[in-house]
Amino acid sequence: MPDAAVSPGYGTLTALIVFILASLWLGALANRVVRKSSFVKGYFLGNRGLGAWALALTATVQSGGTFMGFPSLVYSHGWIVGLWIGSYMMVPLASFCVMGKRLAQLSRLTGAITVPDLFRQRFGSPALGLTASLFILFYMTSMMIAQFKAGATVMQIAWPGSGFLSLSEDAVFVGGMPTAYYVGLAVFSVTVIGYTLFGGFLAAVWTDLFQSVMMIIGVVILFFLAMKAAGGTEAATLAAVKSTGDGFAFGPGYAADGRQFLPLTLAMSFFFTWVYGGIGSPSALVRVMACKNTATIRRSVFLLSVYNSFIYIPLIMICVCGRALIPDLPPGKTDELIPRLAMLTTHDLFGGELLAGLILAAPFGAVMATVSSYLVVIASGIVRDVYQRFLNTEATPFELKRLTYCVMFLVGLVAVGFNISPVAYLQAVVVFSVTGTSSTFVVPAIMLAFWRRATVPGVLSAMIVGSVTVLALYLVGFASPDPMIGNITKFRPYFLGGIDPIVWGLATSLLAGVGVSLMTSPPPEKLISQLFDRQEPANVG
Amino acid sequence: MMAHENEDPVVTHSRREALGVLAAWLIAMTYTVTYCYVYGYDRKAADLKFLLGFPDWFFWGLVVPWTLCLGLSWLYAFYFMQDANLGDDRDEGFLDDDDLVGVPPSGGEPAKAGTPTGGHDHA
Numbered sequence A: 001m002p003d004a005a006v007s008p009g010y011g012t013l014t015a016l017i018v019f020i021l022a023s024l025w026l027g028a029l030a031n032r033v034v035r036k037s038s039f040v041k042g043y044f045l046g047n048r049g050l051g052a053w054a055l056a057l058t059a060t061v062q063s064g065g066t067f068m069g070f071p072s073l074v075y076s077h078g079w080i081v082g083l084w085i086g087s088y089m090m091v092p093l094a095s096f097c098v099m100g101k102r103l104a105q106l107s108r109l110t111g112a113i114t115v116p117d118l119f120r121q122r123f124g125s126p127a128l129g130l131t132a133s134l135f136i137l138f139y140m141t142s143m144m145i146a147q148f149k150a151g152a153t154v155m156q157i158a159w160p161g162s163g164f165l166s167l168s169e170d171a172v173f174v175g176g177m178p179t180a181y182y183v184g185l186a187v188f189s190v191t192v193i194g195y196t197l198f199g200g201f202l203a204a205v206w207t208d209l210f211q212s213v214m215m216i217i218g219v220v221i222l223f224f225l226a227m228k229a230a231g232g233t234e235a236a237t238l239a240a241v242k243s244t245g246d247g248f249a250f251g252p253g254y255a256a257d258g259r260q261f262l263p264l265t266l267a268m269s270f271f272f273t274w275v276y277g278g279i280g281s282p283s284a285l286v287r288v289m290a291c292k293n294t295a296t297i298r299r300s301v302f303l304l305s306v307y308n309s310f311i312y313i314p315l316i317m318i319c320v321c322g323r324a325l326i327p328d329l330p331p332g333k334t335d336e337l338i339p340r341l342a343m344l345t346t347h348d349l350f351g352g353e354l355l356a357g358l359i360l361a362a363p364f365g366a367v368m369a370t371v372s373s374y375l376v377v378i379a380s381g382i383v384r385d386v387y388q389r390f391l392n393t394e395a396t397p398f399e400l401k402r403l404t405y406c407v408m409f410l411v412g413l414v415a416v417g418f419n420i421s422p423v424a425y426l427q428a429v430v431v432f433s434v435t436g437t438s439s440t441f442v443v444p445a446i447m448l449a450f451w452r453r454a455t456v457p458g459v460l461s462a463m464i465v466g467s468v469t470v471l472a473l474y475l476v477g478f479a480s481p482d483p484m485i486g487n488i489t490k491f492r493p494y495f496l497g498g499i500d501p502i503v504w505g506l507a508t509s510l511l512a513g514v515g516v517s518l519m520t521s522p523p524p525e526k527l528i529s530q531l532f533d534r535q536e537p538a539n540v541g
Numbered sequence B: 001m002m003a004h005e006n007e008d009p010v011v012t013h014s015r016r017e018a019l020g021v022l023a024a025w026l027i028a029m030t031y032t033v034t035y036c037y038v039y040g041y042d043r044k045a046a047d048l049k050f051l052l053g054f055p056d057w058f059f060w061g062l063v064v065p066w067t068l069c070l071g072l073s074w075l076y077a078f079y080f081m082q083d084a085n086l087g088d089d090r091d092e093g094f095l096d097d098d099d100l101v102g103v104p105p106s107g108g109e110p111a112k113a114g115t116p117t118g119g120h121d122h123a
Helices: A010-035 A039-048 A052-058 A064-077 A091-097 A100-110 A115-123 A126-158 A179-230 A232-243 A264-280 A282-289 A294-325 A331-346 A352-391 A397-418 A426-450 A456-479 A501-519 A525-532 B009-040 B056-080
Strands: none
Touching (some): A010 A126, A064 A126, A064 A294, A091 A282, A091 B009, A100 A115, A100 A282, A179 A294, A264 A501, A264 B009, A282 A426, A426 B009
């Protein structure tokens, strides 16, 4: 097996810098396109021009968690994490087929540009639009802040002479973190905020597409390298079982402290988390609104299914090999498994440093893609849905553009500020954000798309009750003793009945939405007819 | 959510496609969680068997249904989902201020959502 104490060289950093420059170049190209169109629709929605590849490979919930938090779970708990992520087999179908076509139609019929815009226009309620904006800002900001740590960590790993791969940590420290971490944080932040600010939605989408291609290249290369180094998953599993215990190969998963990582109730819960997270994510919803036509949506379903199959199952196999190749990662370091494997499996190869950089581009790209798309949604929420709708309805495109740039810069600064002393539990924050947005938006979005009888108070109740349920369970969980199920983290919810809060959030949201709608006056038939019934061609556009 | 007499076919087809996916999700969840729980929990490594590099329970409980879902997505994409005209994109907003719930119209009457009139938008 390869030596675990290798150091990164300049080749790795060079590969990452080329990757960064390519992303900046795409941002500049996007800026040229945006300048040719109306600012708001071009900058926040890309003029509804997304094709199948762009929609498929950019509208998903892959993030820093996919390449940092998720591998950490496989390393820590074993094969059962496959069941934890298993519902990704349904994510492409659910993300695009449940509401994709209908939301794309409604956003055109109403002229909506953002998700809050769509709620406001569909129900004729500014209050609903504002409420949606506030929830989006809350959940997406928390998710985005967590991503910065992952971006900075990848740069830190690639930094020559950082001594990063030595578990004894002989690197220079400033304020609790190695200096290379802060350099990484600065480079990552300037890059991602820079290109997103420059090109808006299209920059986020184009770089996301480029980065998605890099992700799959990285996973495929690392798959072959890790399998070769570990002698295959069978040998790796047996080695891992020897150093951990039988639980590594079976459910409910291995845990050093004896907890049940995935009892039956949580296994069922995570079939809700990722599927409804895909349906209800505001950044995914807005990309469906931006697609060209229904053929785009159809093709995206299949493209994403193939893509996900080549990402998640190979990643599990890579991480099982990782447990055998690097058996002694301490608990705080398991997030770094993929970058460490990249360095470890390439350092004896010709051009290995460049190859390691290519593999590291996968986690770096996943993080940049998430941050850029969230930056656009957060900026559009503040500029379009709050400022333009409530504070200055006569704002000129120039004023909106200036404010958008300021908002992106400030949001980026806040995220950097939070990561001076970074969050400890990346995957837990990802799960919280996905759970929160799903419980807040899935039921209201389904009511918006398909239910004629849905009313403003009903949809408002569904949003608030779903969200409050999740927040309350997280607050109780934070204050309660460790139930010894689920992931090892202090940022954990209270698992009522052993079930994840997403199930309770969706259930209460559904009850509140349907119950309150039926108890309040039906919406005006004329408005509903315009959005649900056949129209004369002249009335459609 | 019953179909309306004069309902836009895009709404009808979208609802049908959505219900199909939700049914498939329910079946996938039931099979996968049940199979993995029955055959993949609390076993001993001594009786561990591998299929194509995967533990046996993982192969039958996850790899096989994942492959079936890949096939289903192909069927959905190329056979089941119907293309539709999504309509033209409105450059102007859909509602006037008078159509908004909770916003008093210029005449002072309490406002309710009503007829869309093409309104204004400062994009």
